[in-house]
Amino acid sequence: xxxxxxxxxxxxxxxxxxxxxxxxxxxxxxxxxxxxxxxxxxxxxxxxxxxxxxxxxxxxxxxxxxxxxxxxxxxxxxxxxxxxxxxxxxxxxxxxxxxxxxxxxxxxxxxxxxxxxxxxxxxxxxxxxxxxxxxxxxxxxxxxxxxxxxxxxxxxxxxxxxxxxxxxxxxxxxxxxxxxxxxxxxxxxxxxxxxxxxxxxxxxxxxxxxxxxxxxxxxxxxxxxxxxxxxxxxxxxxxxxxxxxxxxxxxxxxxxxxxxxxxxxxxxxxxxxxxxxxxxxxxxxxxxxxxxxxxxxxxxxxxxxxxxxxxxxxxxxxxxxxxxxxxxxxxxxxxxxxxxxxxxxxxxxxxxxxxxxxxxxxxxxxx
Numbered sequence: 037x038x039x040x041x042x043x044x045x046x047x048x049x050x051x052x053x054x055x056x057x058x059x060x061x062x063x064x065x066x067x068x069x070x071x072x073x074x075x076x077x078x079x080x081x082x083x084x085x086x087x088x089x090x091x092x093x094x095x096x097x098x099x100x101x102x103x104x105x106x107x108x109x110x111x112x113x114x115x116x117x118x119x120x121x122x123x124x125x126x127x128x129x130x131x132x133x134x135x136x137x138x139x140x141x142x143x144x145x146x147x148x149x150x151x152x153x154x155x156x157x158x159x160x161x162x163x164x165x166x167x168x169x170x171x172x173x174x175x176x177x178x179x180x181x182x183x184x185x186x187x188x189x190x191x192x193x194x195x196x197x198x199x200x201x202x203x204x205x206x207x208x209x210x211x212x213x214x215x216x217x218x219x220x221x222x223x224x225x226x227x228x229x230x231x232x233x234x235x236x237x238x239x240x241x242x243x244x245x246x247x248x249x250x251x252x253x254x255x256x257x258x259x260x261x262x263x264x265x266x267x268x269x270x271x272x273x274x275x276x277x278x279x280x281x282x283x284x285x286x287x288x289x290x291x292x293x294x295x296x297x298x299x300x301x302x303x304x305x306x307x308x309x310x311x312x313x314x315x316x317x318x319x320x321x322x323x324x325x326x327x328x329x330x331x332x333x334x335x336x337x338x339x340x341x342x343x344x345x346x347x348x349x350x351x352x353x354x355x356x357x358x359x360x361x362x363x364x365x366x367x368x369x370x371x372x373x374x375x376x377x378x379x380x381x382x383x384x385x386x387x388x389x390x391x392x393x394x395x396x397x398x399x400x401x402x403x
Contacts, residue, residue, distance in 0.1 A: 042163055043151045046170075051147060053173045055137055056182055057166050058150045059093045062134040063223050064162060064187050065127035066090060067199050078204050080212070080249045082117070086131040087216050088238070088245060089115035093134040095238040097182045098231050105139060107238045112136035114245070126156040159194040186226035199224070212253035215260065233263050254401075261401035262322055265394040269315060272387040276315075279308060279384050304349055307342050311388060314338050318395070329399045336395035343388040 039047075046054060069086050070078060092111035096104040116132030118125050133153035140146040154162075168190055172183055188199075201220055203210055210217070215237065222228045236259045244255050318335050321327045 039151060040155065042157070043154050045167070046151065046154070049170065051143055053170065054147060054150045056097060056173055057169055058130070058137055058153065059090070059097060059134045059182055060169055060187065061154060061157065061162055061166060062090055062093070062127070062130035063220075064165065064199075065123070065130050065157060066220060067201050068121075068123040068127035069131070070202050071121045071124050078206075078209065080209065083213070083216075084245070084249060084252055085111075085114045086128060087219075089131045089135045091219065091234055092238045093138055094182055095231070095235045096135070096138050099235060103239055104235065108135040109139040110242055111238075112139060122158060126153075126158060129153050129156050161188075161190075161192045161194050164190050184226055184228050187223050212249055215253075215256045230263075233260065236263065257401040258398075261394075261398035265322060265391070265398045268387070268391045268394040269319060272311075272315065272391050275384050275387045276308065276311060303345070307345055307349075310342055311339065314342075315391075318391075322398070327398075327402065329402050332395050332399050332402075336392040336399075339388050339395075340392040343385045343392065346385040346388065 046057070049057070066086070069083055089108075089111040092104065092108040096108045098104075112132060112135035115128060115135070117128045119128065130153045133149045137146045137149045140149065154166075165188060169183065172185065201213075201217060203213065203217075219229050219234070228234075237256055240252065240255055240259075244251050314335050318332070321331055321335070
């Protein structure tokens with residue numbers, strides 16, 4: 037192919053820079069994968085093949101590992117089609133080139149793959165935006181992950197800066213593709229979906245991708261459910277550590293604070309130990325390839341019951357504060373201690389309940 041003004045300015049760019057530019061080119065063109073006109077039904081399988089290629093390319097740029105390299109290689113050869121729509125064809129070839137250029141062993145072939153794909157993109161908006169991209173890349177180390185900047189940062193003539201993926205008014209379809217809508221919006225806004233979640237989706241087995249849209253959607257929901265549960269568990273463990281660092285005096289009424297019953301303090305310590313035990317069992321279970329829904333349900337129920345007892349404990353703190361009145365709470369230290377204790381345990385209770393809810397959501401995704 038004879039190169040034009042669209043790519044001549046890129047001849048001296050390093051391959052690693054071209055690869056990042058190609059991925060961002062392809063992301064900008066991605067809505068054209070689903071043209072609004074033409075009268076043809078939405079091709080969900082066609083959409084997913086190209087979405088897979090793009091997310092695999094993004095993840096390989098962010099983490100150049102053997103796993104992400106293999107994912108990009110498999111995805112690359114599932115994308116790239118010529119259609120009746122010129123822009124859709126350009127978007128398809130761009131999505132293919134985004135991942136293919138990352139896994140080709142020959143540098144010259146990789147460069148040609150990128151430049152040929154860019155030549156197919158017909159709109160000047162892509163050219164102007166990529167000049168901005170290259171300036172940003174030249175300020176960073178060569179092997180930097182894909183930029184978190186919004187996809188569009190320059191004035192546009194042909195595209196809208198908030199260009200979204202056009203989908204038919206089909207509730208079930210939108211539900212199946214909800215992850216992809218959120219994922220793409222993250223790039224538009226420059227607020228990317230967490231890389232670990234993206235990586236897990238990119239690494240979905242070939243057999244599941246080949247099984248069709250329903251299988252892919254179900255697997256993504258399981259991945260997202262497990263990931264969100266892990267995040268809730270991490271937050272709970274941080275809160276547990278905070279509670280354990282709270283001086284024992286604050287829990288039993290020393291330091292001038294409102295005295296609480298020893299029984300309440302002992303019950304709290306017991307519940308804290310029980311939470312740790314349930315969290316350990318939970319982490320062990322969700323690390324398994326096939327967690328047991330019944331065991332997860334049991335852990336969720338136990339945590340929920342503990343949270344209710346913790347809430348009752350917070351009520352006893354408040355009651356103690358009222359009973360002591362100005363006699364004890366006139367002391368600044370007592371006020372701080374009581375309030376800090378109540379706030380800390382309240383946060384603890386909320387985090388325990390959040391984990392229980394995340395478990396139930398994950399169990400639903402498993403079924």
